[in-house]
Amino acid sequence: xxxxxxxxxxxxxxxxxxxxLERIAKLPGFEEATPELSEAxxxxxxxxxxxxxxxxxxxxxxxGARLTPDGVAPAQGFGAAYRQFVDNGWNGLSGDPVxxxxxxxGLICAATVEIWNSANMSFALCPLLTAGAMEALKQHGSRExxxxxxxxxxxxxxxxxxxxxxxxxxxxxxxxxxxxxxxxDHYRISxxxxxxxxxxxxMSENVVHLVLARTPDAPEGVRGISLxxxxxxxxxxxxxxxxxxxxxxxxxxxxxGIHASPTCVMSFxxxxxxxxxxxxxxxxxxxxxxxxxNEARQKVGLxxxxxxxxxxxAARDYAKERVQGRPAGQKGGERVTIIHHPDVRRMLLSMKxxxxxxxxxxxxxxxxxxxxxxxxxxxxxxxxxxxAELLIPVLKGWCTELAVEIASIGVQVHGGxxxxxxxxxxxxxxxxxxxxxxxxxxxxxxxDLVGRxxxxxxxxxxxxxxxxxxxxxxxxxxAEGDALTSIRFALRDGVHALEEATQWMLxxxxxxxxxxxxxxxSYLMLVGYVCGGWQxxxxxxxxxxxxxxxxxxxxxxxxxxxxxxxxxxILPKATALLKVVKSGASTALNLSDECF
Ligand SMILES: Cc1cc2nc3c(=O)[nH]c(=O)nc-3n(C[C@H](O)[C@H](O)[C@H](O)COP(=O)(O)OP(=O)(O)OC[C@H]3O[C@@H](n4cnc5c(N)ncnc54)[C@H](O)[C@@H]3O)c2cc1C
Numbered sequence: 001x002x003x004x005x006x007x008x009x010x011x012x013x014x015x016x017x018x019x020x021l022e023r024i025a026k027l028p029g030f031e032e033a034t035p036e037l038s039e040a041x042x043x044x045x046x047x048x049x050x051x052x053x054x055x056x057x058x059x060x061x062x063x064g065a066r067l068t069p070d071g072v073a074p075a076q077g078f079g080a081a082y083r084q085f086v087d088n089g090w091n092g093l094s095g096d097p098v099x100x101x102x103x104x105x106g107l108i109c110a111a112t113v114e115i116w117n118s119a120n121m122s123f124a125l126c127p128l129l130t131a132g133a134m135e136a137l138k139q140h141g142s143r144e145x146x147x148x149x150x151x152x153x154x155x156x157x158x159x160x161x162x163x164x165x166x167x168x169x170x171x172x173x174x175x176x177x178x179x180x181x182x183x184x185d186h187y188r189i190s191x192x193x194x195x196x197x198x199x200x201x202x203m204s205e206n207v208v209h210l211v212l213a214r215t216p217d218a219p220e221g222v223r224g225i226s227l228x229x230x231x232x233x234x235x236x237x238x239x240x241x242x243x244x245x246x247x248x249x250x251x252x253x254x255x256x257g258i259h260a261s262p263t264c265v266m267s268f269x270x271x272x273x274x275x276x277x278x279x280x281x282x283x284x285x286x287x288x289x290x291x292x293x294n295e296a297r298q299k300v301g302l303x304x305x306x307x308x309x310x311x312x313x314a315a316r317d318y319a320k321e322r323v324q325g326r327p328a329g330q331k332g333g334e335r336v337t338i339i340h341h342p343d344v345r346r347m348l349l350s351m352k353x354x355x356x357x358x359x360x361x362x363x364x365x366x367x368x369x370x371x372x373x374x375x376x377x378x379x380x381x382x383x384x385x386x387x388a389e390l391l392i393p394v395l396k397g398w399c400t401e402l403a404v405e406i407a408s409i410g411v412q413v414h415g416g417x418x419x420x421x422x423x424x425x426x427x428x429x430x431x432x433x434x435x436x437x438x439x440x441x442x443x444x445x446x447x448d449l450v451g452r453x454x455x456x457x458x459x460x461x462x463x464x465x466x467x468x469x470x471x472x473x474x475x476x477x478x479a480e481g482d483a484l485t486s487i488r489f490a491l492r493d494g495v496h497a498l499e500e501a502t503q504w505m506l507x508x509x510x511x512x513x514x515x516x517x518x519x520x521x522s523y524l525m526l527v528g529y530v531c532g533g534w535q536x537x538x539x540x541x542x543x544x545x546x547x548x549x550x551x552x553x554x555x556x557x558x559x560x561x562x563x564x565x566x567x568x569x570i571l572p573k574a575t576a577l578l579k580v581v582k583s584g585a586s587t588a589l590n591l592s593d594e595c596f
Pocket of ligand 1: 194198255437439441442444447
């Protein structure tokens with residue numbers, strides 16, 4: 001089994017050349033975000049990842065978390081690793097300095113999210129959810145709630161969870177039944193939540209649950225849902241921990257992957273009702289929770305990238321070791337390692353080119369979020385926000401779907417050994433499989449994209465994106481060779497497919513919602529492939545400039561070749577998907593239920 005080494009040079013290339021670290025460092029509060037700082041952060045994260053977190057990945061898979069009479073016990077080594085993670089300040093990397101965080105740009109933090117998830121996806125879920133809880137409290141909590149909870153969540157002394165799902169309320173949260181009855185300055189919460197990630201454990205002193213529930217007179221449906229903060233241990237006036245709250249983990253799920261991440265059934269209020277505090281306004285809980293969900297959706301997209309990178313590294317290393325067969329067209333001669341076989345090279349490059357496209361797309365979007373938050377110019381803030389709103393469902397859906405595909409190709413590269421647990425290739429596939437499901441399935445992301453995000457501004461944010469892609473296309477004109485020319489033609493076709501599919505979608509969503517929704521996942525994937533192509537084209541342009549500088553020739557030549565492969569072998573999927581989208585999946589709609 002191979003270990004994990006973070007591809008810091010690739011990450012730095014994207015951070016500097018594509019996501020524009022220089023521009024980020026001009027934003028107020030981010031002045032210290034130099035390339036040197038970014039590199040130092042990534043090198044330190046890479047060290048912790050390869051020395052501490054990655055070696056626990058298999059142990060966590062084999063042992064899993066366990067439910068004991070005292071609560072959930074994490075797999076061996078996870079508690080110590082978490083302490084090291086927190087002591088080294090990693091939990092507060094993006095946290096607001098007002099609450100003790102380091103306030104680093106989301107762009108640099110996005111790269112660390114990739115690193116944690118490559119090293120150990122189960123472990124990474126714990127800080128991922130804490131970050132979401134921090135964001136929801138920061139944006140919607142009262143001054144008192146922020147003062148009480150944020151410093152501890154930022155430091156990582158306490159962890160956060162997201163309690164949405166109930167047996168009857170999964171994708172459709174309007175069916176949430178958990179109750180919240182007002183009592184003085186707090187509420188009494190009772191009900192059952194299922195599938196709660198890191199819902200209980202002893203790695204931190206306290207677990208802070210963000211819970212969706214209904215007050216007694218709340219209207220039906222999504223307009224009657226409120227958000228509460230419900231700590232495992234009640235917090236006293238002096239900030240110290242008091243009694244245990246009336247909530248507990250009653251069981252944990254046995255599941256396909258991420259065994260070390262406890263997926264808990266949580267029971268609130270078995271006795272007198274768990275004490276909870278309202279976050280934001282009553283009945284506005286779902287929109288407040290969306291703050292947390294958007295944050296989590298972005299990070300689950302990056303998680304897809306992380307697990308894909310890990311699967312790629314394992315496949316690449318195996319392909320360089322495994323000896324099988326002879327070079328094509330030769331009868332005698334030496335047997336070769338499988339990386340010499342054209343089809344294995346195709347598989348490896350399809351993994352690598354797609355994950356590089358995912359990385360560029362994910363980091364550039366993280367930079368857009370930084371601009372949305374910090375740019376002094378209102379128009380730039382709006383632009384960043386509109387871009388992120390439009391593309392977060394694509395990042396989540398496309399990157400996680402590709403993660404499963406890439407991890408599956410990783411198994412294939414290993415041949416029979418890929419199906420055997422020993423190599424680790426199966427674990428990456430099993431772990432990756434949850435990513436297109438939680439934080440809203442791909443179907444839900446696609447419905448969000450075509451039903452809300454795209455029509456919200458009548459397609460303006462998408463039109464601006466297409467315009468920007470066309471500018472890149474123009475920069476691909478190449479006097480020196482035809483490598484960039486073929487990328488240019490592929491991008492031109494991809495952008496054309498995106499434009500036509502978008503027009504169809506905007507026309508159809510209003511007139512025939514069923515047809516639009518039936519085609520929505522194909523549309524989301526089309527957007528993803530073209531966004532990937534756009535970023536790979538930018539990578540090729542930046543590499544051409546890098547080559548002219550005469551330094552790191554091998555690195556830049558490889559980048560152009562990988563972008564070329566993406567343009568040739570991956571991006572044409574967009575044109576095929578255009579046809580699929582425009583068919584509106586009428587067959588699926590017209591078949592009677594009995595015929596399924
Ligand atoms: C390991 C794990 C960890 C999780 N962690 C958490 C957590 O920390 N907190 C939390 O609250 N929840 C968590 N979840 C729950 C997760 O978010 C839900 O499982 C997910 O949102 C899907 O809901 P569901 O399982 O009820 O599926 P369903 O909603 O029943 O969906 C089943 C299928 O129907 C499709 N579908 C449903 N409605 C629509 C629609 N309107 N349009 C199109 N397609 C639709 C879905 O795409 C899916 O394919 C976790 C789940 C798992 C398995």
